[in-house]
Amino acid sequence: MRVQTQRWIDRWLGQLLCSVVSVWVRLVTRGRPARSLPHEPRHILVILLSEMGSVVLAGPMFATLRQRYPSATLHVLQLKKNQEVAALLGLAKPEHLHALDDSAGLGLLGDIWRVSMTLRRLPLDAVIDCELFSRISSLMSYLSGAPLRVGFTPHTQEGLYRGSYINRAIPYNPYQHISKQFLSLVDALGADSMPRNKAAPIRGLPSDTQLVVPFEAAELNAYRHKMLADHPTLADRKIVLIYAGGGLLPERAWPAAHYARVARGLCQAGHAVGLIGLRDDAQLAHDLLAQIGSEFCVDLTGYTRSIRELLMLFHGADLLITNDGGPGHFASLTPIRTMVFFGPETGRLYGPLGSRAQVLESGLACSPCLSAYNHRETFCDGDNQCLKRIAPDPVLADALTALTQPSQAHS
Structure with a gap:
């Protein structure tokens, strides 16, 4: 339906x-x-x-x-x-x-x-x-x-x-x-009556998800070796995963041209890039590969067959750059560092938990525009200026900085 x-x-x-x-x-x-x-x-x-x-x-x-x-x-x-x-x-x-x-x-x-x-x-x-x-x-x-x-x-x-x-x-x-x-x-x-007249506990934002998906070290190493065998150009380089799709809400997507600029810069700096997503994102990945023009950028759309495999892929990489959506939250279950774009919705309400996630927002006056009060129907007609105005060069600089920091991924 x-x-x-x-x-x-x-x-x-x-x-x-x-x-x-x-x-x-x-x-x-x-x-x-x-x-x-x-x-x-x-x-x-x-x-x-x-x-x-x-x-x-x-x-x-x-x-x-x-x-x-x-x-x-x-x-x-x-x-x-x-x-x-x-x-x-x-x-x-x-x-x-x-x-x-x-x-x-x-x-x-x-x-x-x-x-x-x-x-x-x-x-x-x-x-x-x-x-x-x-x-x-x-x-x-x-x-x-x-x-x-x-x-x-x-x-x-x-x-x-x-x-x-x-x-x-x-x-x-x-x-x-x-x-x-x-x-x-x-x-x-647990309240005795409603509406409540007793104040709830004062809490800060939870520091992590308190969720764990257990993996054996051998399982993670085997998956990483398989990934490198399937895509040998990723070997001996730090790996950045990019999710450029918007899913059910395409207005949440950072412009493809911006992603291409960042991926090109990462490859030129000596790193490797993997474009992830569902099989439906294959055409977007094909277009991005043509714009990036580097042998060190590979198409990984449809590569993972389950959420568990996606988490193993995150364990085997160093950085994830993604639109608002499931991948950014799943990444918080792994050691990978994450950069997540928000615009139609805000990281103040839906940002990934944990210290390894960086939320990227423009702060445009009309952002965020999706809420429970408008049935998540935006009025921007697809012209998501809140994301288009996040320039690629500062994002590239942040990504390069993140790659210099120690990572627990695939350790």
Whole structure:
């Protein structure tokens, strides 16, 4: 199903269904005392339907849940296409990972019914809905049967209506990093009543993801040797990986000509460049190779067959330069240094966690322009000046400086 179709259904039909459920819940719960979380909850569901990078940013939230409720079984509900990441990161046992397939409308309706019945049979003590504007996740939180439903509320702001049946609601804050807001959802789970009148803990931005993907040294060395055997021009040089694709949101892409200028400079300085991405990015990589014109720049689009292989590729390289998206967040799970471009969205809310990531933003007055309040629909008509105005030469200088610093990659 096309993304725009999903958004249209979610915006109009989703709001109508959320309104109906809100009225129903108000009628059936009138006069009943507020529910509290048991001292030792048995089952807690986390709903994470958005992009794969958000799963990495939710790492501190999962760590806190395990620390506070060690006896609880954690369940995770995701879109089927994103489930590989949850399994790789061990967010829950395989039998506790639940999926919705959004590729076809009727199939999605069938999955909603099947998953809802599975969750209601547990039964759940609480559900944490991490989505900002998805009404399907809000409805799933109710259909799951959990008596405590934690999620974001717009308060008086428009553009985020998801029903009034979220009984542990916190206001979405567009000025705080999303990882801190995920942690606030955990705080709301243990609140005695809502709206909360007790201040949540004061936290700084989490210093890392608190997620680990274990690799054996032999496995990493074997993968690096295979990469160098397949692309011998990368040998004996520091390797810079470049992800120039924009994915589902092409307005997040730094101009291809800028990437070509940086890659050319890196090759001239004695380094090697690998262009990464999905198979759909092959044409972009072909065009960039023609502009760069160096034997030390190779096409690695489609080279990795899984997220695990992508992480091994990061382990075998020295620097990643990337647009905002999943690769920058996955890189934070490895020792590689990262430079990430932000414009339509901001690193203040969605920047990778950890000290090895450098966020590159222009600070243009209209940036960021994508938010939960406009359904992530920009008004720049593809002319993303917020990224075009980040000049390539300063980026090249920063990249060369980063390559002089000690790296733990492939050590």
